[in-house]
Amino acid sequence: MQMMIEDKPPLRLRLAAMGFDSVTLLALPAVLFVLALFVYPFIYGLILSVEPKDGAVWYTNYQAFFSDPFLYGTIGKTLRLAAPVTALCVVISIPIALRVRWMRHQRLLTTILVLPITLGTVLIAEGLLNYMGPQGWLNRTLITIGLISGPLQLVHNYWGAFLGLFISIFPFTFLLTLSYVTGIEPALEQAASTLGARPWARFRHILLPLLAQGLAVNFCLSFVQAFSVFPTAVLLGAPAGSTRVISIAAYTAAYEAYDYSLASTIAMIMAAVQLVVVAIILSSRGLLYRGPMGGAKG
Amino acid sequence: MDRNPLALRLWTTSIWVLVGFFIVNLLAMIASVVVNSFGTRWFNTWLPAGFTTKWYASAWLEFQLDDILIVTFQVVGAVVLLSGLLGVLGAYALARREFPGKRLVMLLILLPLLVPPITFGIPLATLLYQLGLGSSIAGVILANLVPTVPFVILVMIPFIEQIDPRVEAAARVFGASPRQLFVHVLVPMLAPGILAALLMVLVRTIAMFELTFFTAGPSSQTLVVALYYAVYAAGVRAGQSIDAMAVIYMATTLIWLLIALRFVNPTQLVTRVKKS
């Protein structure tokens, strides 16, 4: 018995053989950090959500959420804002990316497009309040060229939030699409054209199938941002009406009603809706081609 | 449609018009903020009646920008350093070792980037308050690290993977200790990647609204949160004053963006998740 144990290599070597050594340990701080500040709070929020303020039944908060149109209505309102904006961003980004990839001063364009990402949603909201307001340059220009007779109401309503969100998200979506598009080997399209495929057929049979997987991922990543819309909806939209999105409900519960339990409930519902959308998109992705976008290997 | 060269040209033109329209509006939006911040009175005309710089002085005083800027730089500096340290070490381990459960660890690291910040921001804020870190700068820093540490890891993994492990083996053979290996071989080789990743963290942290908003108190506001409150309460202060603050905010992010662009391809600023 004693012999057998001594025949085994020391624990350190056995662990190293599995891939655990001092180098692997370098990942430990980061992993612990994510566990402590992401996973634990998330679980904590989940528990908090089933422990209502005044000791009621566990599902009280969820029941409250789904029985109050002022609360459950926010899911629909958020989706009505986030889904069309994301879809529009993805769809518009495709033809533009397909053109821009051949462009010579691509870097200049991409730099301009990175601007809104850097400026962030709050500044875009403030800028658009100026620019699209009744006295703003946009309305002024439209009146001057005679397209409209009086100023359009473009802020503090659904369309204000829509445009604000579009400007915030489109650059992100576009740059992601561009990177997928430039990942497609140009020879594939050339090959298709020598085989008689015209532009639309090349897009339909070659580019689109190869892009589909990336576009699905792109939709998900853009949707995460659109779905958590907050400053845009408050500042540019109608936060009491058509753009009372789910983040506003969560914020109100936490910081105006000080009901952290309900706020956590709303956060959990938000995560669940988000996950459902991502799951739907990614499961349909299973039907699509996935693999290298180059000309096979080599 | 595509047989007709005219239709094709029309299609191409309309795409460029669309791009141009977007960019013109974007730049005009930024310009309207800048112009307003320098305007004396702007009502019902194309341009303000006159130009002045007085709003910057008043914004500085009204919004206590010196305090806010100090807090902003403290938060951003700490976030950059800590996420760099945790992220680079973690990325090195994940790039170089295969171990059971690695996929789980990768998923764990991906998740904070895939869910809206609000969903973990609210419980995290509650937790920080219970720990006595609510409204403190430390709390704001911790909250901001949640997406940035995974971000650095995901950006750095491909950078590290492209360094041939034989280079490290060679350094070892020539007698470098692990610490010397890190300092003399890995850090210089990884420097461009680390710099790029940290600049991206810097730009993103300055603009990160939600997490700071949920965890900050009156004394731990960063610039973007202060801007939000100012715009939210528009009417209380002069619009020009708010826009002066907005311009100062723009300047703080855009300087770093310009520096970042010297080292990073713009598409890299968003396409981190593609690799994973």
Place this chain on the structure above:
Amino acid sequence: MTGVSHDFRKLRLDCVSRSFGLHNALRDVSLEVARGEFIALLGPSGCGKSTALNCLAGLLPLTGGGIWLDDTRIDRLKPEERGFGMVFQNYALFPHMSVEKNVGFGLRMQGRGKAEIDGKVAAALNLVRLDDQRHKLPGQLSGGQQQRVAIARAIVIEPSLVLMDEPLSNLDAKLRLEMRAEIRRIHNLVGSTTIYVTHDQDEALSLADRIVVMRDGMVRQVGRPDELYGRPSHADVAEFMGYRNLLRLSVTAVTEGMAEVRIEQANLRGSLIGAARTGDIAIVAIRPDDLTPRIGGPIRATVNSAEYRGRDFYGIASTGSGQELFFRSEYRVAVGEVLDLGADPQRVLVYPGEARPPVS
């Protein structure tokens, strides 16, 4: 649907030019190709051969000249309107389509019926011996198999012209030899006109009916493989075709078609290509294979190094004046040994000295 005639008699490139900014990738290239010919465009990288191919395919617009198929001008047509088949360097197989779908793509684009497509695809796959791989994706195939799919895809549309862009450059040496034979076999079976771009002389010599040697965007010589091998028209072509010894020597005598040049203290006889007079400086080209030690060899040289390459020894020797020569020997030579090297006058090519220095 696929625009141009299949029964053309000849393809004509008329002063074709293509420039990228200030760089002229192709300068006034003129060439005639008869139907059924196998033409190799041969040259070092950057000589314009791939540009020429892309211009033929319609992937690059010309900046001057024209391309004609009999009396039809085709250089303004889009690639999809030309009906040529092309095999790309990296094969460019559609990674999301099965082998069968890849091969049938061109026929589908022509709007052919399913039965017809199936029949032709099966025949093409049979031709390239891939019948049993039809349902696989390109990523699951070996390099040689991918190559065959690319060829099948290009020829199944029965193109008037097949263009091949260094199709063997990604294969290992053994497979390259196999595929070379395969390409020639398919060409003979199908009888299609083929234009084949390569930088490998052996490939061009073994495959082509005629070889077009290009350099700096210009055609330097067009000829049958044996012509190119035995009598390159210019010194730089000779160098590219493996004449490693290029010597600048002065002409001492010229007699019908032959010239004598002075090397060291002796005279070397060779075949004159072009015109030269006594006293001119000429460039003399000799293959290492043809320069051997022999009794009465006019070039006295000392061996610097020699290596055994199977049958023979190959080495470098230098003359008294320090000129280095590449030679072959049937027997073992030692470093330091002094040899009398010589070559058959038919194998010594004398070119009039040109202003242009040979490629280094």
